[in-house]
Amino acid sequence: MVHQLRIGSRLIEEDVVTIATVDLGYIERAREGKFDLGWLRDSHAEWGIRARPSRVGLTLRDIAVGSYGEVPDHPPKRTMAPRGCDVDPDVPDMGYSINDKAEVWSDNVMELYEEAVSRQWSATRDIEWTELPELDADLEHAMCQLATVLSEVEMVAADFPAKWLWRINHDFVEAKMFLCTQVMDEARHTEVFRKRALAGGGGLGKAKAVVEQFLKVILDAQSYDEGSALMHLLAEGLVLSLFRAGELLSPSPVEKKIFRLCMQDEARHVAYGTMHLRYRLEREPALAPDFHAYLDRGEEIIAALFATPEVVEPTAILAAGSLKAAEEMGVGVSDILRTRMIEEYLARCDRAGLPRRGRMRLPEIILAGTSGGAEACVEGVAS
Amino acid sequence: MIAVVAATGFPSAEWFASLSAHATSDPERLRTLGVADFRLAVEIVDTDGKVRTFGVIFDGYDITSAGEFSDPEVFGSEATLTGPIEAWQAMVANITEHGAADGLHTLNALSIADTPLKVVADDPMGRDKFFRYAETLQTLFDASGLVALART
Ligand SMILES: [Fe+2]
Numbered sequence: 001m002v003h004q005l006r007i008g009s010r011l012i013e014e015d016v017v018t019i020a021t022v023d024l025g026y027i028e029r030a031r032e033g034k035f036d037l038g039w040l041r042d043s044h045a046e047w048g049i050r051a052r053p054s055r056v057g058l059t060l061r062d063i064a065v066g067s068y069g070e071v072p073d074h075p076p077k078r079t080m081a082p083r084g085c086d087v088d089p090d091v092p093d094m095g096y097s098i099n100d101k102a103e104v105w106s107d108n109v110m111e112l113y114e115e116a117v118s119r120q121w122s123a124t125r126d127i128e129w130t131e132l133p134e135l136d137a138d139l140e141h142a143m144c145q146l147a148t149v150l151s152e153v154e155m156v157a158a159d160f161p162a163k164w165l166w167r168i169n170h171d172f173v174e175a176k177m178f179l180c181t182q183v184m185d186e187a188r189h190t191e192v193f194r195k196r197a198l199a200g201g202g203g204l205g206k207a208k209a210v211v212e213q214f215l216k217v218i219l220d221a222q223s224y225d226e227g228s229a230l231m232h233l234l235a236e237g238l239v240l241s242l243f244r245a246g247e248l249l250s251p252s253p254v255e256k257k258i259f260r261l262c263m264q265d266e267a268r269h270v271a272y273g274t275m276h277l278r279y280r281l282e283r284e285p286a287l288a289p290d291f292h293a294y295l296d297r298g299e300e301i302i303a304a305l306f307a308t309p310e311v312v313e314p315t316a317i318l319a320a321g322s323l324k325a326a327e328e329m330g331v332g333v334s335d336i337l338r339t340r341m342i343e344e345y346l347a348r349c350d351r352a353g354l355p356r357r358g359r360m361r362l363p364e365i366i367l368a369g370t371s372g373g374a375e376a377c378v379e380g381v382a383s
Numbered sequence: 384m385i386a387v388v389a390a391t392g393f394p395s396a397e398w399f400a401s402l403s404a405h406a407t408s409d410p411e412r413l414r415t416l417g418v419a420d421f422r423l424a425v426e427i428v429d430t431d432g433k434v435r436t437f438g439v440i441f442d443g444y445d446i447t448s449a450g451e452f453s454d455p456e457v458f459g460s461e462a463t464l465t466g467p468i469e470a471w472q473a474m475v476a477n478i479t480e481h482g483a484a485d486g487l488h489t490l491n492a493l494s495i496a497d498t499p500l501k502v503v504a505d506d507p508m509g510r511d512k513f514f515r516y517a518e519t520l521q522t523l524f525d526a527s528g529l530v531a532l533a534r535t
């Protein structure tokens with residue numbers, strides 16, 4: 001039944017529940033013990049299908065039993081009803097736009113959710129902030145600039161899944177739940193690097209337009225496909241490598257622990273992104289050219305980061321121990337880091353079923369020593 | 384300090400069993416770190432080129448030593464951490480001296496440039512587990528000092 005409703009200044013016409021549509025007589029009947037019991041009588045629930053806990057407790061994998069474990073490729077409805085329950089035929093359409101399982105699924109998503117929940121940590125409690133040593137000014141500046149960049153980029157990895165979460169069909173609830181853990185992880189990453197910048201007295205450094213431009217590309221992605229490839233596979237893969245470098249270059253055990261804990265979270269996000277893309281392409285191989293196009297664009301922008309002083313120089317100074325030493329040594333560490341980042345990214349692209357070796361279109365000065373460019377393949381670096 | 388490491392029986396299946404036992408002696412600590420699911424091979428290359436491989440299994444909150452393997456394929460590792468015995472001994476000595484790895488001797492620091500240690504995996508997802516469980520792995524190897532204490 002369609003009703004006109006006034007909500008504040010808005011007049012809406014919707015097929016919604018209002019007090020006029022409620023069977024008030026039911027309240028009276030229920031008082032007298034005349035129950036309806038339709039919910040019990042007409043149930044198709046799998047009575048007797050019992051989920052058993054495994055060693056670490058009752059996991060999502062443990063409850064994927066009977067029909068409850070079957071995730072439809074194309075759900076028949078767009079509803080928030082828990083998958084596998086009896087659904088009222090009159091449920092409203094939630095308007096989800098991601099209704100194909102392959103658009104968000106990955107075979108490891110249940111395990112990654114459990115792992116994420118189990119491996120949460122607190123930037124307030126688990127970092128020994130009182131043990132942060134007084135650093136030389138060069139090192140404190142460098143650490144704070146690195147922390148500024150990281151605090152800046154981390155939140156997009158919360159904003160992006162959050163932007164798409166409500167559009168994802170509820171039958172893919174495990175994937176939605178995993179993305180929720182990512183939102184929490186990234187909030188904590190933003191938090192811990194902001195705290196690091198402020199805890200040592202150096203304060204926040206500089207945010208560069210080039211960094212913001214890349215974040216905007218992710219946020220403005222026209223599809224989850226595009227954004228996930230850019231973020232989960234490309235950007236977070238590079239951030240994971242950066243966290244590894246951060247752990248090595250950190251001036252004290254306090255930062256080392258920060259980077260190790262962030263590294264763990266980031267590797268989960270990358271594991272989802274890689275295996276999600278694989279799942280997607282296995283089912284729709286014709287999408288490969290689209291994904292290559294997304295990554296062509298993303299790589300070009302992210303390559304600019306390798307020529308951004310606010311990103312390159314802090315790591316060089318942390319590696320050398322001082323600005324003077326870094327000026328004498330150059331950015332050798334950054335070169336190792338760049339090579340590492342690109343090779344790890346290429347290996348994940350291979351795993352995802354989207355080989356990018358030999359087809360990265362970046363300047364030689366960035367691809368040197370990697371198997372990303374066409375020349376590298378000819379010379380056999382890719383092997 | 385290297386002599387101290389040798390005195391602890393490193394490397395041997397017994398040493399890795401002792402390492403796992405010490406690392407899991409505080410179950411609450413492992414529960415705090417969270418679940419892990421990983422089969423790691425530890426490969427130690429002796430000065431004469433002879434390779435010895437030990438398996439470690441991370442399963443939920445447990446860490447168990449799977450002993451030594453003449454054929455690493457049998458163990459079915461998802462990633463292998465490999466390097467010369469001098470690097471391994473230096474790491475264990477450093478941990479024994481400081482109680483935990485110092486900044487230059489964490490697993491990540493030793494392997495990030497592929498030297499002296501290197502993470503090798505056929506599948507990058509296996510390789511990435513080395514990072515997904517970084518804190519758990521470090522907790523395991525930081526128990527090296529406890530092995531030394533127990534043996535000396
Ligand atoms: Fe992050």
Ligand SMILES: [Fe+2]
Nearest residue numbers: 157236266269
């Ligand atoms: Fe992330």
